[in-house]
Amino acid sequence: MSDSTRAFLDVRDLTVSFPTEGGLVHAVEGVSFSIERGETLAIVGESGSGKSVSAQAIMGLINRKAGHISGEVWLNGQNIVAMSDDDVRKLRGSEMAMIFQDPMSSLHPFYKIGAQLSEAVRVHQKVSKADAKAQAIDMLGRVGIPDPKSRADTYPHQLSGGMRQRVMIAMALINSPSLLIADEPTTALDVTVQAQILELIASLQSEFDTAVVLITHDLGIVADVADDVAVMYGGRLVERANVDDIFYRAQMPYTLGLLSSVPRLDQVTSDRLDPIPGNPPSPINLPPGCVFQPRCSYSHLVGGTTCEMQRPELLQINADHFVRCHLDEAERVRISTEVTHVFHGGQA
Amino acid sequence: MSDQPLLRVTDLKTYFPVKSGGLFRRSLGQVKAVDGVSFDVNAGETLGLVGESGCGKSTTGRSILRLIDPTGGRIELDGVDVTDLSKKELVPFRRTAQMIFQDPYNALNPRHTVGSIISGPFQVQKVDPPGGVRAAVQELMERVGLNPEHYNRYPSEFSGGQRQRIGIARAIALRPKLIVCDEPVSALDVSIQAQIVNLLKDLQEDFGISYLFVAHDLSVVRQISQRVAVMYLGHIVELASRDVLYSRPLHPYTHALLSAIPLPDPDRQKQREQITLNGDLPSPMNPPSGCVFHTRCFRAQDRCKVEIPELVEVAPGHVLACHFPMTDVVIGTRIEGPNSGLVEMPHRDVEAPSEVIADMAEEGLGGPVTADYVGDPDRD
Structure with missing residues (x-):
């Protein structure tokens, strides 16, 4: 495939594993997705699903001595997996940037925020200290920090959680990256502040035409901001579709299980929630067949030992809807209709 | 007992x-x-x-x-x-x-x-x-x-x-x-x-x-x-039965809090009107004068800066501390401006609370009571 037809960010068959004393941890296995500039892809999954490791692999943040990475990560025509660490470092902070969950541990406590921001500028641009400082103050103003000139001279601990997250966003976006990865950017924040931050990311995204990969466990945020959704479970991508297909026509039993597990703010559909039984699998000891099989309420419909023993392939249902499941299509559609009907307020 | x-x-x-x-x-x-x-x-x-x-x-x-x-x-x-x-x-x-x-x-x-x-x-x-x-x-x-x-x-x-x-x-x-x-x-x-x-x-x-x-x-x-109490800066600002609180909250803070939470439903989420509160929680060491919420409230008036709103029972089982409750707004609908349809709570009137709501309803400010977060009759 030539570069002109390749998506802006194109992840192909990404696999990351870490050797540990307890055995090989298969953190991510065969994950593929793509995203264009200006779009938002949400990666959804529970703890241990491999969503953060995938993001770190894209950013080139996985220590190659500690983990094995295979597959391809194409950003704007360059394969990050095949690049040297030095070359990736040049891209990081300029072409691609990341926002982390906890702003306090991602900002240096000893340096003033203005200094930390101007350092980010000077690493990637040949500008004077004064120019870098001016850019830093300008960016702080753009992320909605009041009185940016004097705030630039404060330390991270003098700011509230929401303000620190704004500083992180300012630092991530100061070199106008074309790819922004936000790993649970609002999980540590209160809902009213979360709304402010999501709005800020969206407005900066449209200003800079940024591709955003948003990692979250909150389905409300997904419905709010995502164009496309990748659902991960046990290190695998189990379903991928546009946001409407995920919420109204999801077909993978895990995605449907997630939907039935969430209590809704706008309605109480039934007295009891319908949780997924059991616990997520250990990444050292993944089931040999479908990773979700031990918790799946529908695998008996497939019959035999197919679900237990065979890894399901990622099936393409339509142009942008993929699902990894052994159930036949009629069965999946039937289950999907049932579950989504109840989820969106219908009677069981 | x-x-x-x-x-x-x-x-x-x-x-x-x-x-x-x-x-x-x-x-x-x-x-x-x-x-x-x-x-x-x-x-x-x-x-x-x-x-x-x-x-x-x-x-x-x-x-x-x-x-x-x-x-x-x-x-x-x-x-x-x-x-x-x-x-x-x-x-x-x-x-x-x-x-x-x-x-x-x-x-x-x-x-x-x-x-x-x-x-x-x-x-x-x-x-x-x-x-x-x-x-x-x-x-x-x-x-x-x-x-x-x-x-x-x-x-x-x-x-x-x-x-x-x-x-x-x-x-x-x-x-x-x-x-x-x-x-x-x-x-x-x-x-x-x-x-x-x-x-x-x-x-x-x-x-x-x-x-x-x-x-x-x-x-x-x-x-x-079954019932829910909403706290802000050390105070209860509203307490009501679950369904009342979630479908028709009266306190601007409750309203903002609910509207800030995105719904796991793309269509409904797009139709919703979100109120984004500005700023952060004030320091509890130095709480604002009057109503503690007035620094972030989109309905605050001069009175809110000086007079602490008392917690009064505005309807059976529904208590509220606000000078300008949101009686005119069904949650999920557009709020026209900061002052539209303001209904003032009577001054320190702890005695005659439940009529307040009745009066408001008579003035046509009550609006339709829907049990739904987004008043969309077509859905179901």
């Missing part, structure tokens, strides 16, 4: 002194974490207590259990005033009231086996359960969905959800009448959250336990509570 609520909290105040870091630990003032909070919890009921971090919801829960000593006010549990009980006198009180903590990793001693953790309450209270401690503990383990054969395992061998089950088994060991749940599911994955919420509901049905459910996740609170 039967008419009495199980828990009655009256004008609860918990202040923390703030001292300088210097040699003499000069007093710099105090943080009014909880400042005059009153509510009841009935037998077998769940009262949700919601608010943002720093609003005093956890401090309220801990003060009620006397894990923190309150500065003022009164706490009555089951007809007994427990506000000033000494440490020794508190021991029997702990049989009636227990707690479930947020972090299942730090709430369990890593060097104790599950069996000894769950049997802790029996030992402390010198209770000899019929059939022996081990049998009782294993029965509890089974009741909360743990394998009783794991009696001798350590907390590190369990997942987060299973650890929270251990914490729950310990809390229900003495069949308490009240359990304060402090963010019991916020550290858990979505699919595990639902399991724990269901378990808490089942236990309530079986044993008639009352919960004070402290949480910031309003969706979870809606699922489990």
Whole structure:
């Protein structure tokens, strides 16, 4: 495939594993997705699903001595997996940037925020200290920090959680990256502040035409901001579709299980929630067949030992809807209709 | 006795002194974490207590259990005033009231086996359960969905959800009448959250336990509570039955809080009108004058800056502290401007509350009462 037809960010068959004393941890296995500039892809999954490791692999943040990475990560025509660490470092902070969950541990406590921001500028641009400082103050103003000139001279601990997250966003976006990865950017924040931050990311995204990969466990945020959704479970991508297909026509039993597990703010559909039984699998000891099989309420419909023993392939249902499941299509559609009907307020 | 609520909290105040870091630990003032909070919890009921971090919801829960000593006010549990009980006198009180903590990793001693953790309450209270401690503990383990054969395992061998089950088994060991749940599911994955919420509901049905459910996740609170109280900066600003609070909240803060939470439904989410509050929570050391919310309120008037709104019952079971309640707005609909359809609460009128709503309705300000968060008649 030539570069002109390749998506802006194109992840192909990404696999990351870490050797540990307890055995090989298969953190991510065969994950593929793509995203264009200006779009938002949400990666959804529970703890241990491999969503953060995938993001770190894209950013080139996985220590190659500690983990094995295979597959391809194409950003704007360059394969990050095949690049040297030095070359990736040049891209990081300029072409691609990341926002982390906890702003306090991602900002240096000893340096003033203005200094930390101007350092980010000077690493990637040949500008004077004064120019870098001016850019830093300008960016702080753009992320909605009041009185940016004097705030630039404060330390991270003098700011509230929401303000620190704004500083992180300012630092991530100061070199106008074309790819922004936000790993649970609002999980540590209160809902009213979360709304402010999501709005800020969206407005900066449209200003800079940024591709955003948003990692979250909150389905409300997904419905709010995502164009496309990748659902991960046990290190695998189990379903991928546009946001409407995920919420109204999801077909993978895990995605449907997630939907039935969430209590809704706008309605109480039934007295009891319908949780997924059991616990997520250990990444050292993944089931040999479908990773979700031990918790799946529908695998008996497939019959035999197919679900237990065979890894399901990622099936393409339509142009942008993929699902990894052994159930036949009629069965999946039937289950999907049932579950989504109840989820969106219908009677069981 | 039967008419009495199980828990009655009256004008609860918990202040923390703030001292300088210097040699003499000069007093710099105090943080009014909880400042005059009153509510009841009935037998077998769940009262949700919601608010943002720093609003005093956890401090309220801990003060009620006397894990923190309150500065003022009164706490009555089951007809007994427990506000000033000494440490020794508190021991029997702990049989009636227990707690479930947020972090299942730090709430369990890593060097104790599950069996000894769950049997802790029996030992402390010198209770000899019929059939022996081990049998009782294993029965509890089974009741909360743990394998009783794991009696001798350590907390590190369990997942987060299973650890929270251990914490729950310990809390229900003495069949308490009240359990304060402090963010019991916020550290858990979505699919595990639902399991724990269901378990808490089942236990309530079986044993008639009352919960004070402290949480910031309003969706979870809606699922489990009968009534919900909203706190802001140490004060309760609104308390109502669940359905009223979620469909027709009167306090601008409740309204903003609800509208800030995105719905897991792309179509509905697109139709919704979001109110974005500006700024952060003010410092509780230096709370704003008048109504504590006025610095972030989109309906604030001059009066709000000077006059503290009193908590009055505006309808049966619905209490509110606001000068300009949102009687004209059904949640999810557009708010025209900051001052549209303002209805002022009568000045310090504690006597004639429920007519206020009736008057507003007569003036056509009530709008349609919909039980739905987004008033979309076509959906269903």
